[in-house]
Amino acid sequence: MEKRIAVLPGDGIGPEVIGSAVKVLEVIARRFHHSFEFVQGYIGGAAVDSFGTPLPDETIALCEKSDAVLLGAVGGPKWDQNPSETRPEKGLLAIRKHFGLFANIRPVKAVPAILHRSPLKEDLVNDVDLVIVRELTGGLYFGEPSRKTHDAAVDTLVYTRVEIDRIVRSAFDLARMRRKKVTSVDKANVLQSSRLWREVVEEVRTGYPDIEVEHQLVDSAAMKLITNPAAFDVIVTENMFGDILSDEASVITGSLGLLPSASVRTDGFGLYEPVHGSAPDVAGKGLANPAAAMLSAAMMLRQSFGMEEEAAAIELAIQTVYEEGHCTADLASPGVRPMTTEQWAARVAEEV
Amino acid sequence: MEKRIAVLPGDGIGPEVIGSAVKVLEVIARRFHHSFEFVQGYIGGAAVDSFGTPLPDETIALCEKSDAVLLGAVGGPKWDQNPSETRPEKGLLAIRKHFGLFANIRPVKAVPAILHRSPLKEDLVNDVDLVIVRELTGGLYFGEPSRKTHDAAVDTLVYTRVEIDRIVRSAFDLARMRRKKVTSVDKANVLQSSRLWREVVEEVRTGYPDIEVEHQLVDSAAMKLITNPAAFDVIVTENMFGDILSDEASVITGSLGLLPSASVRTDGFGLYEPVHGSAPDVAGKGLANPAAAMLSAAMMLRQSFGMEEEAAAIELAIQTVYEEGHCTADLASPGVRPMTTEQWAARVAEEV
Numbered sequence: 215m216e217k218r219i220a221v222l223p224g225d226g227i228g229p230e231v232i233g234s235a236v237k238v239l240e241v242i243a244r245r246f247h248h249s250f251e252f253v254q255g256y257i258g259g260a261a262v263d264s265f266g267t268p269l270p271d272e273t274i275a276l277c278e279k280s281d282a283v284l285l286g287a288v289g290g291p292k293w294d295q296n297p298s299e300t301r302p303e304k305g306l307l308a309i310r311k312h313f314g315l316f317a318n319i320r321p322v323k324a325v326p327a328i329l330h331r332s333p334l335k336e337d338l339v340n341d342v343d344l345v346i347v348r349e350l351t352g353g354l355y356f357g358e359p360s361r362k363t364h365d366a367a368v369d370t371l372v373y374t375r376v377e378i379d380r381i382v383r384s385a386f387d388l389a390r391m392r393r394k395k396v397t398s399v400d401k402a403n404v405l406q407s408s409r410l411w412r413e414v415v416e417e418v419r420t421g422y423p424d425i426e427v428e429h430q431l432v433d434s435a436a437m438k439l440i441t442n443p444a445a446f447d448v449i450v451t452e453n454m455f456g457d458i459l460s461d462e463a464s465v466i467t468g469s470l471g472l473l474p475s476a477s478v479r480t481d482g483f484g485l486y487e488p489v490h491g492s493a494p495d496v497a498g499k500g501l502a503n504p505a506a507a508m509l510s511a512a513m514m515l516r517q518s519f520g521m522e523e524e525a526a527a528i529e530l531a532i533q534t535v536y537e538e539g540h541c542t543a544d545l546a547s548p549g550v551r552p553m554t555t556e557q558w559a560a561r562v563a564e565e566v
Numbered sequence: 567m568e569k570r571i572a573v574l575p576g577d578g579i580g581p582e583v584i585g586s587a588v589k590v591l592e593v594i595a596r597r598f599h600h601s602f603e604f605v606q607g608y609i610g611g612a613a614v615d616s617f618g619t620p621l622p623d624e625t626i627a628l629c630e631k632s633d634a635v636l637l638g639a640v641g642g643p644k645w646d647q648n649p650s651e652t653r654p655e656k657g658l659l660a661i662r663k664h665f666g667l668f669a670n671i672r673p674v675k676a677v678p679a680i681l682h683r684s685p686l687k688e689d690l691v692n693d694v695d696l697v698i699v700r701e702l703t704g705g706l707y708f709g710e711p712s713r714k715t716h717d718a719a720v721d722t723l724v725y726t727r728v729e730i731d732r733i734v735r736s737a738f739d740l741a742r743m744r745r746k747k748v749t750s751v752d753k754a755n756v757l758q759s760s761r762l763w764r765e766v767v768e769e770v771r772t773g774y775p776d777i778e779v780e781h782q783l784v785d786s787a788a789m790k791l792i793t794n795p796a797a798f799d800v801i802v803t804e805n806m807f808g809d810i811l812s813d814e815a816s817v818i819t820g821s822l823g824l825l826p827s828a829s830v831r832t833d834g835f836g837l838y839e840p841v842h843g844s845a846p847d848v849a850g851k852g853l854a855n856p857a858a859a860m861l862s863a864a865m866m867l868r869q870s871f872g873m874e875e876e877a878a879a880i881e882l883a884i885q886t887v888y889e890e891g892h893c894t895a896d897l898a899s900p901g902v903r904p905m906t907t908e909q910w911a912a913r914v915a916e917e918v
């Protein structure tokens with residue numbers, strides 16, 4: 215197959231980890247006889263520096279002509295004091311909205327070789343294998359009015375039935391390919407938007423009689439993610455709750471540096487990025503872990519290109535390299551010499 | 567001193583645990599020569615059953631004539647399908663709003679005798695000693711418009727400078743009596759209300775040069791509560807973020823059944839209640855742990871009545887009884903016979 219991939223390295227460790235992911239994709243292309251064209255663009259702080267805006271038109275045009283987007287990370291202290299329009303995160307929000315990437319998919323799965331790094335007791339996280347499906351283009355993030363005077367400020371949490379319906383369906387479709395359980399998270403005892411959310415979930419479920427459904431209040435979900443994370447399969451929730459719960463979930467297995475994410479719409483186009491941030495303090499030192507970026511590339515192969523075998527090859531290679539005991543600085547045990555980002559990436563590429 | 571205390575047992579295990587707390591307060595009154603008058607009222611499902619509303623006028627009148635309110639818990643499956651106006655939780659929201667109880671204070675402190683029950687590794691929770699100060703009468707919980715049609719729903723996150731200022735000051739005042747650190751949690755990279763929040767924190771801090779201040783995004787705070795909870799002293803945040811983070815924080819030390827809370831305003835009047843819910847499945851069986859209700863009573867003595875010594879006497883008695891190895895069913899190790907709610911409460915009362 216021929217695919218064009220927009221590559222947006224972004225800031226901090228973004229370029230390093232994306233560089234590694236691209237190398238692995240090149241190996242995949244050779245091994246499976248595909249042709250991947252990589253086109254580079256600017257986003258985030260790097261784009262603010264060169265274009266004065268975190269999402270330049272050039273970048274949008276480049277993504278529009280591509281089959282999928284691979285993104286590194288954005289942000290850093292250099293731009294932290296900027297007004298909101300020229301902050302790196304604005305580039306992320308804008309690209310999600312522009313391309314209608316309404317479904318943010320974040321798998322969290324226990325990795326046996328890394329489990330000792332979990333802040334939770336190991337017996338609680340051993341069997342963790344969950345996916346958070348977060349609505350990404352609605353709710354408080356984009357509702358109007360959103361404004362501020364000297365004396366007061368307002369944001370608006372708005373959802374339409376159509377917006378809820380499509381994200382809930384994505385979650386049910388995903389659950390069907392997994393353990394067939396959906397946990398819908400809301401705050402229906404307080405919010406009207408959550409009552410509509412729950413209503414839509416109840417409607418959609420009638421079309422999925424094989425799926426077990428449970429409603430959970432967001433405060434209670436925040437507890438259960440710690441006390442019994444293995445009980446979850448697919449969690450579906452609105453934008454802000456999803457932001458909080460997916461970050462909470464990302465640390466429970468101790469493998470934050472290994473977590474990929476996808477932001478997609480229904481036609482297969484999507485943006486793939488590691489869950490971790492731009493970590494400006496370690497950028498350029500060979501300390502970054504490119505695993506999450508590579509696993510994001512694997513998600514892209516599977517979800518946007520339908521390349522199941524190719525995706526699995528990357529995942530297996532990473533697992534093998536961890537089982538051999540090779541890792542980057544972030545995961546090194548005391549006394550063990552870690553590999554640099556490049557060395558580790560080369561080892562994975564070999565394995566692929 | 568003479569004090570009148572409104573006692574609202576509520577639903578489920580509420581009556582049992584509040585009964586135990588009242589007994590301990592009676593012992594305190596004898597030992598320290600106070601006179602406490604207890605006046606009972608209805609709230610939650612119990613009030614819906616008897617008065618058709620979760621917060622009857624009678625209850626409001628009774629609280630208005632009292633110096634503080636001691637509440638059990640509300641809710642249960644019996645009322646879960648009720649329309650929002652006759653749901654038990656509505657009673658809670660209404661009493662907070664009616665009495666202007668804008669500051670919800672929730673201490674979370676590691677209890678050595680209970681620590682083995684923590685879902686987190688013990689070295690992470692050993693030194694946990696934090697307090698969440700949650701804004702309780704503003705934000706998404708009460709903002710207008712809040713409505714729902716067939717096709718869409720909206721809620722409104724609104725904060726005034728005055729509302730933010732008073733809760734932030736409460737947090738700074740509290741930090742001054744503790745380790746002098748305030749973590750303000752917001753989502754200033756997305757929400758206008760959070761930008762105003764951050765602005766006010768920056769202003770207020772100039773009056774507290776002795777206090778260390780840190781701003782944290784809510785998603786990042788949800789992670790740090792798990793990866794490094796001992797780093798927090800006082801956390802201050804808006805209503806919805808506070809709901810989620812305080813429930814998350816409540817499970818990290820393994821002692822959810824021991825956590826008290828206070829909902830107060832500036833004149834000393836306050837409502838005190840255990841953090842745990844009404845647990846209808848174990849109600850009436852002598853299985854409930856009355857420690858959180860007793861510790862809520864201790865908070866009431868300290869915060870509303872200025873009775874430091876009396877509060878400490880309850881806290882010490884509970885600690886002693888745990889160190890003796892006595893506990894209720896919720897905390898019993900396999901093979902150890904637990905005490906009933908009443909037996910355990912009697913032991914604490916003796917110790918006081």
Ligand SMILES: CC(C)[C@H](C(=O)O)[C@@H](O)C(=O)O
Nearest residue numbers: 303304306307457755756785
């Ligand atoms: C950077 C920020 C705006 C963003 C969000 O809140 O969505 C980030 O936290 C994320 O989860 O991708």
Ligand SMILES: CC(C)[C@H](C(=O)O)[C@@H](O)C(=O)O
Nearest residue numbers: 403404433655656658659809
């Ligand atoms: C019952 C519910 C409305 C309430 C809230 O969300 O405030 C509860 O979760 C709490 O934290 O006291």
